Amino acid sequence: MSAARLQKRARLLKAVDYARVFDNAVRSSDQYFTVLARKNDSSNPRLGLAISKKRAKLAVTRNRLKRLIRESFRLRQQELFAADYIVLAGQTCSKATNSELNHSLDKHWQRLNKLCAKS
RNA sequence: GGAGUUGGCCAGGCAGUCGCUCUGAUGCAUAGCAUCAGGGAGGAAAGUCCGGGCUCCACAGGACGGGAUGCCAGGUAACACCUGGGGGGCGAAAGCCCACGGCCAGUGCCACAGAAAAUAUACCGCCUUCUUUGGGAGGUAAGGGUGAAAUGGUGCGGUAAGAGCGCACCGCGUGCCUGGUAACAGGCAUGGCAGGGUAAACCCCAUCCGGAGCAAGACCAAAUAGGGGAACACAGGUGUGGUCCGCACUGUUCCCGGGUAGGUUGCACGAGGUGCGCGGUGACGCGCAUCCCAGAUGAAUGACUGCCCCGGCCCUAAAGGCUACGACAGAACCCGGCUUACAGGCCGACUCCCAUU
Numbered sequence: 432m433s434a435a436r437l438q439k440r441a442r443l444l445k446a447v448d449y450a451r452v453f454d455n456a457v458r459s460s461d462q463y464f465t466v467l468a469r470k471n472d473s474s475n476p477r478l479g480l481a482i483s484k485k486r487a488k489l490a491v492t493r494n495r496l497k498r499l500i501r502e503s504f505r506l507r508q509q510e511l512f513a514a515d516y517i518v519l520a521g522q523t524c525s526k527a528t529n530s531e532l533n534h535s536l537d538k539h540w541q542r543l544n545k546l547c548a549k550s
Numbered sequence: 551g552g553a554g555u556u557g558g559c560c561a562g563g564c565a566g567u568c569g570c571u572c573u574g575a576u577g578c579a580u581a582g583c584a585u586c587a588g589g590g591a592g593g594a595a596a597g598u599c600c601g602g603g604c605u606c607c608a609c610a611g612g613a614c615g616g617g618a619u620g621c622c623a624g625g626u627a628a629c630a631c632c633u634g635g636g637g638g639g640c641g642a643a644a645g646c647c648c649a650c651g652g653c654c655a656g657u658g659c660c661a662c663a664g665a666a667a668a669u670a671u672a673c674c675g676c677c678u679u680c681u682u683u684g685g686g687a688g689g690u691a692a693g694g695g696u697g698a699a700a701u702g703g704u705g706c707g708g709u710a711a712g713a714g715c716g717c718a719c720c721g722c723g724u725g726c727c728u729g730g731u732a733a734c735a736g737g738c739a740u741g742g743c744a745g746g747g748u749a750a751a752c753c754c755c756a757u758c759c760g761g762a763g764c765a766a767g768a769c770c771a772a773a774u775a776g777g778g779g780a781a782c783a784c785a786g787g788u789g790u791g792g793u794c795c796g797c798a799c800u801g802u803u804c805c806c807g808g809g810u811a812g813g814u815u816g817c818a819c820g821a822g823g824u825g826c827g828c829g830g831u832g833a834c835g836c837g838c839a840u841c842c843c844a845g846a847u848g849a850a851u852g853a854c855u856g857c858c859c860c861g862g863c864c865c866u867a868a869a870g871g872c873u874a875c876g877a878c879a880g881a882a883c884c885c886g887g888c889u890u891a892c893a894g895g896c897c898g899a900c901u902c903c904c905a906u907u
Contacts (some may be wrong), residue, residue, distance in 0.1 A: 440581095444848065445812090480848065490596090490880050494852090498570095502853050505569065528874055529853080 440451035441508065443479030443515060452479065452515045457546040459539045463527055464500075465519040466539040468547060470512065478504045479517040496524060496532070503536040511540060512547040 454475055456467035466518075471477060480497050487493045498517050518539075524532065 442848080447811095449848075467758095494880060497849090502569075506853090507774050518709080530874085533853095 441475055443475050443477050443517065448477075448515065449479055449481075449517065449547050452517050454459070459542045461521065461535055461538070463521045463524045463532055463535045464539060465521055466536075466543060467517040467519070468472075468512075468543045470514045470515045472546060474513055475514055475531045476504075476511040477515045478494065478508075479515065480528075481517055482520040486522070492525045496520060499529060499532050500536065503533055503540075506536070507540050510544070512541075512544055514547055516543070 443452070453468055454469075456469045458468075461468050478501065479523045480500060482493045483495070484488050492505060504516070518536075527535075
């Protein structure tokens with residue numbers, strides 16, 4: 432099995448999973464994204480997405496953001512703490528370019544790794 | 551060559567790496583994983599504005615109410631769509647646009663101006679007549695003035711002045727004839743003129759329409775609470791009480807029904823695509839052959855790199871270089887339309903102008 436895969440088990444799929452993270456999480460945010468994280472009981476990190484219509488009006492834009500976030504998570508997941516992550520869309524994310532968003536996400540993953548290690 | 555009109559089509563391409571989802575096969579031995587093969591967004595997937603299929607509910611039949619449509623004919627499963635035709639408007643033309651039934655069934659409304667906005671009526675004027683020379687009485691609707699709109703228009707006759715008062719032509723109404731399936735068009739005769747506009751005002755007439763929607767509907771079904779039944783035990787425990795009886799609550803196992811989270815299904819063969827032939831002016835229909843062409847569900851269809859292409863920018867030009875740029879936009883039960891958004895490009899038909907042969 433390749434290390435850079437992103438399977439269903441690495442995703443948050445249920446409402447209860449989301450609720451657990453929102454309930455008590457560490458956060459990292461900038462103008463593009465807010466990323467929430469909470470340690471989980473399984474061995475691998477899991478990803479959830481929350482891109483609101485308010486922040487990204489067009490369906491095309493929302494899809495693009497989700498794909499970018501999944502891609503970034505997929506490539507970095509080996510370095511991440513075993514926790515549940517939720518990425519929320521920020522103010523200006525719909526206007527930014529792909530490379531800008533990728534850089535932003537990289538920073539978030541690093542910062543959350545430190546925060547999770549402390550807690 | 552230029553200006554324009556119109557119909558149709560495309561929606562960057564190729565390669566590599568890393569992924570996502572579905573289908574089939576094989577293997578491991580099953581919440582799956584691996585390998586191989588194959589499929590994986592649009593012309594608008596959008597707005598959710600119409601029309602259907604499908605599903606459930608309701609329903610003897612009908613009426614009222616409500617809504618939609620509104621020249622005619624055809625197409626279609628159906629439509630507010632499409633095609634052909636008629637009428638009106640715009641344009642030099644190709645062509646484009648039109649809610650295009652009825653206010654002599656009824657009711658309402660018509661600001662300002664104006665004498666008067668519809669039961670009618672007369673400000674100035676014109677004519678006749680009377681007169682105390684201020685004006686009064688009568689006739690008139692041709693002229694002036696108002697208005698978006700004023701009781702047909704033009705001309706001639708006629709008259710005191712005028713007036714469809716009379717006549718001709720036009721308009722309008724009615725009747726007949728001819729052509730056309732029809733809308734309608736044309737012709738002839740006749741009536742002297744009926745009498746403003748507004749129906750995206752109520753309304754009238756004709757035709758059509760039951761309601762809700764895939765979160766429809768069907769099936770499986772935890773945990774927790776609780777309902778019904780059977781068997782076992784018929785003993786024990788708790789409460790009431792001084793104690794017994796009694797009364798109330800409480801057991802174990804199994805079954806049944808409802809049903810939440812969740813899952814499966816509906817869910818991808820269809821008013822289906824492509825090609826050919828035939829019928830039709832056309833929309834479209836018929837026949838034959840052939841193809842299987844997305845199926846996600848916190849929601850897949852992507853990211854990165856390189857090359858090319860098309861724009862843009864730099865450069866005197868070429869060569870070359872740069873690039874945050876690559877239209878509008880993402881399926882969610884499925885079709886037929888409409889509407890709106892849209893970088894750039896390709897193909898065809900037609901009109902007008904200029905030049906040349």
